[in-house]
Amino acid sequence: MLKDxxxxxxxxxxxxxxxxxxxxxxxxxxxxxxxxxxxxxIWMFSFAALFLTIYIILSRVPFVHMVKGMKMIWxxxxxxxxxxxxxxxxTVLWELGFLHITDDGLAMTGKIIVRLSFLIxxxxxMTYTTMPMSLAAGLESLLGFxxxxxxxxxxxxxxxxxxxxFIPIFMEELDKIMKAxxxxxxxxxxxxxxxxxxxxxPVFIPLFASAIRRAEELxxxxxxxxxxxGEGRTRMHPLQYGMRDYVTYFIAACYFAGMIVYRIGFTV
Amino acid sequence: xxxxDVRHLTHTFYIKDTDGNVIRERNAVEDxxxxxxxxxxxxxxxxxxxxxxxxxxxxxxxxxxTEGTVIIAGKNTAEEKQLLSVRKTVGMIFQNPDNQIVGxxxxxxxxxxxxxxxxxxxxxxxxxxxxxxxTGLSAYIRQNPSAxxxxxxxxxxxxxxxxxxxxxxxxxxxxxxxxxxxxxMILKLVRDMNRKYGMTVIMITHHASEIVCADYxxxxxxGRIGLEGSPESVLSQTDQLWSMGVETVFPQRIWHTxxxxxxxxxxxxxxxxxxxxxxxxxxxxxxxxxxxxxEAAIPGLREMPRKPSGTEMLIQADHLGYTYCxxxxxKQAxxxxxxxxxxxxxxxxxxxxxxxxxxxxQLLNGLLRxxxxxxxxxxxxxxxxxxxxxxxxxxxxVFQYPEYQLFETSVLRDVMYGPSNFGFDKEQAxxxxxxxxxxxxxxxxxxxxxxxxxxxxxxKxxxxxxxxxYRPEILILDEPTAGLDAEGKRRLFTLIRQLNRxxxxxxxxxxxxxxxxxxxxxxxxxxxxxxxxxDGPPERALxxxxxxxxxxLEMPDVLSxxxxxxxx
Numbered sequence: 161m162l163k164d165x166x167x168x169x170x171x172x173x174x175x176x177x178x179x180x181x182x183x184x185x186x187x188x189x190x191x192x193x194x195x196x197x198x199x200x201x202i203w204m205f206s207f208a209a210l211f212l213t214i215y216i217i218l219s220r221v222p223f224v225h226m227v228k229g230m231k232m233i234w235x236x237x238x239x240x241x242x243x244x245x246x247x248x249x250x251t252v253l254w255e256l257g258f259l260h261i262t263d264d265g266l267a268m269t270g271k272i273i274v275r276l277s278f279l280i281x282x283x284x285x286m287t288y289t290t291m292p293m294s295l296a297a298g299l300e301s302l303l304g305f306x307x308x309x310x311x312x313x314x315x316x317x318x319x320x321x322x323x324x325x326f327i328p329i330f331m332e333e334l335d336k337i338m339k340a341x342x343x344x345x346x347x348x349x350x351x352x353x354x355x356x357x358x359x360x361x362p363v364f365i366p367l368f369a370s371a372i373r374r375a376e377e378l379x380x381x382x383x384x385x386x387x388x389x390g391e392g393r394t395r396m397h398p399l400q401y402g403m404r405d406y407v408t409y410f411i412a413a414c415y416f417a418g419m420i421v422y423r424i425g426f427t428v
Numbered sequence: 429x430x431x432x433d434v435r436h437l438t439h440t441f442y443i444k445d446t447d448g449n450v451i452r453e454r455n456a457v458e459d460x461x462x463x464x465x466x467x468x469x470x471x472x473x474x475x476x477x478x479x480x481x482x483x484x485x486x487x488x489x490x491x492x493x494t495e496g497t498v499i500i501a502g503k504n505t506a507e508e509k510q511l512l513s514v515r516k517t518v519g520m521i522f523q524n525p526d527n528q529i530v531g532x533x534x535x536x537x538x539x540x541x542x543x544x545x546x547x548x549x550x551x552x553x554x555x556x557x558x559x560x561x562x563t564g565l566s567a568y569i570r571q572n573p574s575a576x577x578x579x580x581x582x583x584x585x586x587x588x589x590x591x592x593x594x595x596x597x598x599x600x601x602x603x604x605x606x607x608x609x610x611x612x613m614i615l616k617l618v619r620d621m622n623r624k625y626g627m628t629v630i631m632i633t634h635h636a637s638e639i640v641c642a643d644y645x646x647x648x649x650x651g652r653i654g655l656e657g658s659p660e661s662v663l664s665q666t667d668q669l670w671s672m673g674v675e676t677v678f679p680q681r682i683w684h685t686x687x688x689x690x691x692x693x694x695x696x697x698x699x700x701x702x703x704x705x706x707x708x709x710x711x712x713x714x715x716x717x718x719x720x721x722x723e724a725a726i727p728g729l730r731e732m733p734r735k736p737s738g739t740e741m742l743i744q745a746d747h748l749g750y751t752y753c754x755x756x757x758x759k760q761a762x763x764x765x766x767x768x769x770x771x772x773x774x775x776x777x778x779x780x781x782x783x784x785x786x787x788x789x790q791l792l793n794g795l796l797r798x799x800x801x802x803x804x805x806x807x808x809x810x811x812x813x814x815x816x817x818x819x820x821x822x823x824x825x826v827f828q829y830p831e832y833q834l835f836e837t838s839v840l841r842d843v844m845y846g847p848s849n850f851g852f853d854k855e856q857a858x859x860x861x862x863x864x865x866x867x868x869x870x871x872x873x874x875x876x877x878x879x880x881x882x883x884x885x886x887x888k889x890x891x892x893x894x895x896x897x898y899r900p901e902i903l904i905l906d907e908p909t910a911g912l913d914a915e916g917k918r919r920l921f922t923l924i925r926q927l928n929r930x931x932x933x934x935x936x937x938x939x940x941x942x943x944x945x946x947x948x949x950x951x952x953x954x955x956x957x958x959x960x961x962x963d964g965p966p967e968r969a970l971x972x973x974x975x976x977x978x979x980x981l982e983m984p985d986v987l988s989x990x991x992x993x994x995x996x
Contacts, residue, residue, distance in 0.1 A: 170532055172570045292532040293539070325532050328574040339795045340833045343825035344894065345817060345849025362845065365835035369880060374527045381528035384488050384520040385541040385592065386512055396539035396552040 169229075169328065171288040175220040176404060178289045182298025182397075184405045185286045188412050192282045195419045196275050204422060205274055211415055212278055221288045230280060237276045245269045292321040294397040300390075301399055314390025326374070330367065337366050431596055431628055432487060432518075434462040436496035439482055456482040458651040459496070466595065467626040469619070471639035471659075474648035475673030475913040476884060483648065484600040484632045489514045501595065516545065519589030521602040525581035529573045534565060534584055537573060541592040555591050563587040563617060577781060579610025586617055596628035597621070603638065604911055607781055607940045608982060611638075634913040636663060636677045640701050647672055660699035675914035678943075678985040679706035682726060686710075703985075707992045729990055732967060734950045735774065735929065742806060742902070742934055743769040743792065749800030750787050761787040763958045764801075771901075772932040774924075776939055776949035776966065780980050784958040785938045789904050792936070793823040806901065821850045824900030828907045831887035834879040839865070839890050842879050846898040857897075864897035865890070868923075885916055892923075903927065905937040909944060921948055942970055946984035954979055 177185070192211070199205050216223060227234075250264030287295070296317035303313050338348065341362045348359050439457040442450045456479045464470045474480045485491040486498050489505040501517045503510040522528045531537030535556050542552045560566040565580070565587055573581055582602060589597055599618060603611035615638060621627040631638060639645050645662045647655040649672040655662055663669070663676045666684040675681070683700040690696065700706050750762040762784045769775065777785050790796040792805060794816040803810040808819045827833065836842035840861055847857035865875065868889040874882065879890050895903075905924075909917050925948065927933045939945050945952060946966050954962035954969060956979050962969045969975050971987045983991070 169572060172533075172572075291536060293536045321532065322530060325530070325573070328572075329526055336827060337833055339790065340825070340827045340830070342795060343793060343820055343823070343827075344846040345820055345898070347817070347849070362833075362835045366833050369835075370832055374524075377522060377524060377527035378530070380485075380490055381520070381522055382530060382540075383490060384515060384522075385530075385588065386515045386544040387540075388512065388544065392546045393543050394546050394549060394552070396536070396543055396549055396556070398549045 169287070169324070170291050171221045171225065173220045175218060175289065177215070177219040177285065179404065180289075180408060181399055181401050181405045182290050182294040183302055183399060184401070184408050185290055186295075186298050186302060188408060189283050189286045191412050191416050193279055195416055196278055198419060198423050199275070200423070204419060207419070208278060212282055215285055216281065219285050219289050221285065226281060226284055226288065230284065233280055237273060240276065241269045241273050244272050291397065292324045296321040297395055297397055297399055312390070314393070318390075322378070329374075330371070333370055334363065334367055337363050430463040431466045431501055432462070432464040432630075433499040434460060434486070434496070436461065437483070437486060437493050437498060438495040439486065439491060440494040455651050457486070460651075460653055462646060462653070464596065464628055464630060466628055467622070468643040469622055469629045469631065469641060471631045471633065471642035471645045472648060473633055473636065473639050473645060473674055475634055475915055478648040478673070479651035480632045480648045481600055484520070484598055484630070487596075487598050487630065488518045488520045490520075516592065517595050519592060519594035519597045521582070521585050521589060521597065521599045523601045523604055525578055525585055525605065528585050529581060529588075531573065533570050533572060534560070534568045535570060537584055538588045538591045541588055545592060559587050559591040563590065577610065578606050579613050582606060582610065582614050583617060586614065586621075590621065594627075596630065598630040598632065600632045601634070603633070603635070609780075609980065634674065636669075636675060639663070640677060647674060649673065659701065663701055664697055664699035673913060673915050677701055679703050682706060682989065683709070685726060703988060703992070706989070710993065726986065729986055732946065734965065735772070737950070738770045738772045738932070740771040741768060742771045743767075744804040745801065746803075747801040748791065748798070748803055750784075750791060750796060750798045751800065761958055762791070765960045767953065767960065767963055769934065769936070771934055772928070773951055774928045774935045774949050775951045775953060776937055776945040777953045777955065778939065778942070778945060778981055779955035783955040785955055786906060788955065789825070789906060789936065789938065792904065793820050793825055795825075817850065821898055822900055823902045823904060824895040824898070826892065826895055826903065826905040826908060828910050830891035830895070831884065834887060834891055834894075837878060838876050839870070839879050839882070840875040842890065843894045843897050846894055850898050852898075860897045860899065861893070864893040867896060868893045884911075888912075888916070900933070902934045902936065905935070907938055907940065909939065909941065917944075924948065942982045942984045943986075946970055946986065954981070
């Protein structure tokens with residue numbers, strides 16, 4: 161069910177990862193993402209897997225919950241993987257017409273699947289353990305230098321946080337509109353691709369109209385509560401580094417340095 | 429001096445064409461004078477479209493007057509520099525709980541307004557804890573608002589406004605999307621805030637029962653104040669209120685019916701706002717007998733006329749169940765439900781939120797699939813059948829707020845969508861659509877208009893036409909009266925009754941309002957925690973005080989009166 165998608169939603173438990181400063185988690189996530197893209201042998205991937213495992217365990221977010229919350233994304237990964245499966249060069253292992261699978265292609269597919277899933281799990285831990293407002297504040301602080309280029313960083317950060325809030329609402333609404341149109345005889349499951357796309361119009365137009373209506377109402381509600389942009393706003397979650405953040409930075413730096421040294425020194 | 433002082437307020441909406449030229453203008457609010465003294469509860473009542481929401485937005489400077497002035501605590505809302513100060517003085521609670529919650533947790537949402545005011549972070553948290561305590565939400569501090577019930581969400585909206593310490597709080601139809609328990613909770617909360625902290629409250633509503641506790645009442649019609657005064661003086665004018673699209677409270681309606689034909693005008697003009705008062709008066713004046721017989725008899729007091737059920741079996745459910753997965757856990761939404769429905773019955777389904785009502789409805793036309801039990805609808809085995817189109821054509825399913833499903837470029841095409849899907853050719857579909865639009869009393873001139881540009885009430889009727897167009901034999905309605913005012917409700921009930929009595933369409937409707945159920949339904953299902961706990965005539969269950977209490981239902985007003993007067 162669409163309602164089961166929980167990615168991007170805060171998971172309410174107490175853990176050391178939950179208590180980290182949002183900036184620490186953001187930087188950690190970025191470093192981890194880069195490290196995944198320099199991984200190119202089984203040892204590096206194992207090391208990255210170990211790091212991720214510890215990270216997830218410390219966050220105390222149940223693994224099953226994370227995996228279930230990302231159903232759509234798993235589908236996307238699979239989709240990408242299938243493309244790369246037929247795209248490689250090298251020794252041909254299997255052939256059917258113009259389709260062929262090679263050893264290179266297979267290895268590449270494996271890497272893509274592992275990289276993408278690790279990447280998504282890694283960033284999911286961040287969103288599961290950080291209140292969106294804090295995340296927004298963290299982003300705002302890290303990207304604060306853009307303000308001199310007149311980028312409205314604070315407003316963008318609030319937008320992001322609101323977008324996250326409305327994901328479950330729109331999922332529920334999508335479900336309801338689909339059901340209502342199915343009751344009126346809509347058929348989303350048969351016919352060719354064009355027919356199916358056309359069948360989506362009666363769903364997306366009401367969803368779009370509802371998004372506009374909600375946006376208008378929300379804007380009014382925000383105005384009514386004295387929202388007037390980022391200027392003069394204070395923060396309920398002030399960003400503050402503690403000991404655990406410095407420790408985390410140190411561990412992250414060691415991990416990242418280890419990866420780079422290994423990559424340069426031990427692999428071809 | 430009054431906290432809010434509105435003089436000769438007029439607000440004009442200009443409808444412009446694509447080049448920005450004004451093609452039409454309309455006064456949503458016209459020459460309104462309004463005062464609210466500090467610490468009072470002031471109500472503004474009116475039917476949908478009477479301009480009361482436009483008026484409300486002026487109190488918070490979301491709109492500024494076209495003509496006239498709005499002064500809030502000495503500040504003119506038309507002055508740009510006063511904007512924040514005005515909004516800090518007057519807090520707003522809107523209709524839709526979802527569209528006013530900004531935060532991703534309860535605490536965050538309360539913090540949002542305080543952040544906007546530039547409060548220090550330590551103090552923000554202090555205020556959050558205190559406000560949660562005051563509003564009874566402490567247990568939910570880190571909850572995601574999406575996980576709260578409608579009533580709790582609205583409670584959060586009140587809390588978030590309260591935290592900003594306004595002097596006045598405006599509720600713009602804040603209870604209209606809530607169930608009765610939720611509405612009561614919000615009204616009580618607001619009254620507490622008024623009593624304990626001297627908060628000035630402005631209530632905008634279309635429910636007469638909500639204004640009884642007010643200190644002063646304004647009635648709006650077509651953008652103007654049509655009537656004003658104390659609740660007693662306003663609500664006792666039954667006929668005049670009705671001409672403005674407002675239905676007065678139940679005791680007053682009964683009193684009005686009873687005294688209508690009496691020569692004593694004074695008696696007729698008395699305010700009877702509470703049930704206790706009504707009962708006292710009935711005893712004193714020996715008017716009680718008139719209730720039951722004669723021209724002033726109240727329908728349903730002795731017995732509601734019920735339609736005898738037909739013979740043709742239409743729906744048969746045996747040990748029906750439904751289990752769903754949520755967060756890796758299996759949950760039983762419906763357990764062992766069995767019933768039979770004959771053609772032409774009018775059935776209401778009641779039960780608390782989460783009791784399985786929606787699940788049951790959605791199983792009937794295969795929107796939800798199950799393999800627990802047996803379900804035959806109109807001869808089709810819903811559990812085994814792969815192609816459900818034939819079944820869905822027989823069932824018209826009216827979701828809550830059906831107007832939100834309109835999508836076509838014209839009204840006519842939208843209504844034709846159903847018939848076309850079910851295989852009727854263009855000409856047939858067109859004719860069916862026109863028939864349905866006529867049945868819904870919609871003018872021909874709107875056929876080519878975009879459905880998205882219509883008024884709320886028209887949209888709802890177009891949406892209903894879109895379902896009636898393919899001529900279903902079973903009509904399922906989920907909370908059909910949600911958001912309707914008294915007139916809209918009367919019209920809908922007339923339609924439902926007409927479809928049921930004249931065309932023998934089977935109706936199954938979910939409702940939270942026991943008055944509606946008692947008035948309309950011939951048979952009642954009560955669901956509780958996924959089980960069917962009652963199946964029978966509405967009066968038997970709803971006149972049983974214990975039963976009503978056990979399943980958190982409410983006794984219909986007529987039955988309460990009957991019980992109090994011990995009429996058998």
